[in-house]
Amino acid sequence: MTLIGAPVRRVEDARLLTGGGRFVADLVLPRMLHAAFLRSPHAHARIHDLDLRRARAAPSVAACLGGDDLRPRARPIRTESRMKGYRATDCPPLATGKVRYAGEAVAVVVAESRYAAEDAAELIDVRWEPLPVVAGAEAGAAEGSPLLHEEVGSNVLLSRAFVQGDADRALASAAVVVGDRFRFHRHAGVTLENRACLADWDAGGGLLTLWSSTQVPGLLRDVLAELLEVPAHRLRVVAPDVGGGFGVKSALYPEEVTVCALARLLGRPVKWVGDRREDLLASTQAWDEVIEARLGLGADGALEALAARVLADVGAYSVHPWTASIEVIQVISFLPGPYRLPHYRGEAWGVATNKAPMGPYRGVGRPVSTFVLEALLDRAARRLGMDPVELRLKNLIRPEELPYRSPSGVVWDGGSFVESLERAREVADYTGAREEQVLARAQKRYVGIGVAAYVELTGVGSAIPASPGAAINTGTEGATVRVDPGGTVTATFGLACHGQGHETTLAQVVAEELGARLEDVRIIHGDTAASPTGTGTYASRSAVIGGGAAILASRTLREKAVRIAAHLLEAGAEDVALEAGRASVRGTGRSVTLREIAAAAYAGVKRLPKGMEPGLEATRFYDPYLGTASNATHIAVVDVDVETCAVRIRRFVVVEDCGRIINPLIVEGQAIGGVAQGIGAALLEEVVYDEDGQLLTGTLMDYLVPTASEVPAIEVHHLERPSPTTLGGFKGVGEGGTIGAPAAVANAIADALAPLGVEITELPLTPQRLFRLIHRRSSPASRPTMPGGSPARRSA
């Protein structure tokens, strides 16, 4: 069996299972200080007087700084974009002049312990002038709204449209038009490890080191060098063990800038470990969009046109480097899905509000676009009297149509859209489930079947930035593979793992491509001082781009190792095979180990073929240019209890195609974990602010993450159709689960409640929302009674 494709048990697990992991909070440096932030209690307010004197005099306090104190030591974060219709804004690491969301950092205290720092932070006096609050995107976009960033003159920070053909004309002549106004509420990523960072300034060497719980050490290194005016080669960013990312840890945060500036100012290490309150208040959040969409079809069910307007609440600031555009532009980029669509118009606006900043979160835009399009397809099927699977099969892009250019300009290089749906229909026993549904309905039980198909662009190369218009290249990664004289292999990447198991999967790729033994390969990632230049791990890119770089570097090295082996064995290189750490001359018993080859490589030119340079290491970079399509179909079967409004997911089937699989154990783990987050998004998780911009979901008792009791058994089936365009045939798999699941669950619930005339337009579908939907739509005769037998009121 080859190593690529084997269910290798993870090398990371030994340390993580025994308490031996090293997360930022675990790191201790001599003379280390602890930071606590004073955060704004107001969503929008002017800071009139920030009095730090009492805090500075508190026991063990080393420093206390406000925004004006920090300003000479760190420039404000400002993210430019080439995107037309985008307005750049400043985000100072500590607020200056005014605050724009509840939870924004206003001052920082550094003391000998976190306890002492928090005590002192309570002694800071601020005179606030509360300002009118922009509590939502529609209000923020309205004429005369209070402005968050006065200098840009509008709360509308971005707008963009994608147009193909004439959607309006096609809609006017379509046989069937379905449309609605959809709402996907605000979501929090909730990594189990809160964000944390530790900075150390080595004055002698002029070196600044930042350990951060981040997905993007390379990105941070480059931007911090600018903001702090430290040359990049004197700045090292390390992501040690990181307790989950999901996109939330892929942006630069004000706390990271602040601890770096403080370490340099004080000449002592400064550590900040966020608590859950700070995470829910001040980590980037997701979605929060209103989507008005209309879909037109012919009488035969063929898609003709789609028109959509998307309004996003992007929060108070544009995050670096993605900008406020990342979420909403992805919605209109991917709204057409894996379907053939001649006419399309997608328009998007991003509006600043007094909430935590919007950022990338697992799926980015596509959980929302898939929810909307798949809901419309089900409605169209009901209108046309067609089976929803048949309607999809009629419209999915067929293999012979690939590569296919989508109406927003994305190129699908390949995919198994039809095959994935057909296979899902088969493994989920769709026909049997429909028959059971008929029986259930006869017994007044509400059983529903929901289907969602999607395609996503993964491993995005340099042709398109991972965020539209972003001023950085996210399309390349490098790998350095080195065989030391002892014959063991170290492969170093600019990627940064936060649960994906790169130390295992990339070792599988390197071992196989180089011809080394798996146990002899060690992967290093997440350290800018060790790795070739790269950015990090996000956007389902690491297996594709990092894996590609690993293949290139390993092949380069293998070729050299084989030539050295041939020299040592006095054979022709074409007759030498290097496998599992041993090079053998085919058809003979003669061989040398990789260790012997490596020893020769470093022993000087006398041991090497004539003219060969000593050493056994290689650095190669990979750019897949366009990126590759990863697709799946999800089918959910649910029971809805119309009395309690509880939704039970009876079955959840995923048929995914992430191309050539490196490790099926890890692919399955990514798919299932993604679905669990999608189920949370569909049924439970919602960030709620009140009209004053106060966060009402500031604890995990209010913001509900699914537990083992809410997540059903999830069945994952693989279609392993290698990517036609990427090295190794890999496609990304990190996000897909979260893309398909909300749509599948929403469609299943709508299907279950179809006899009541309920349509789903809003997620998450909490019991309260479901109750309102059921009771608003149902006729008195069919209206269910409340538990205990009392009649339900017509509208809650």
Add this chain to the structure above:
Amino acid sequence: MAEPLTVRLTVNGVPYEGRCEPRKLLVDFLREDLGLTGTHVGCEHGVCGACTILFNGEAARSCIMLAVQADGAELLTVEGLMRDGKLHPLQEAFREHHGLQCGFCTPGMLLTALDLLHTNPSPTEAEIREGVSAVLCRCTGYHGIIKAVGAAASALKKA
């Protein structure tokens, strides 16, 4: 600031004595004073379960207890699960069944599962789900965890 108090306790069979403020959380005492950083802090309000340890043999949230409350107690943390340099059957099963990804919830999950298997050595899948619902995992969708706990239950019965 209140005067420090002396705390004497046994962790993973090793006696410790330390002095700390009465307000110091037990999890901070374990991590900062004893250097046992395997126990993680995820929420500090007793919901996520990452800080779960065994306190006199029963699962407890070390983030909503004070160190001084542990005076005289016997604690087991993730660092104490291995025996004779070998993984505990639960740890082994988590590795075998991909019961962890980022590993942050894992210490609390392991101790919670151990507590479950102490009180119910042969749990059904539904009982495992309910038992480990005391700990949030954001990565795995619980799939590998449920399988691992079931496998560990079988392994422990054979042992």
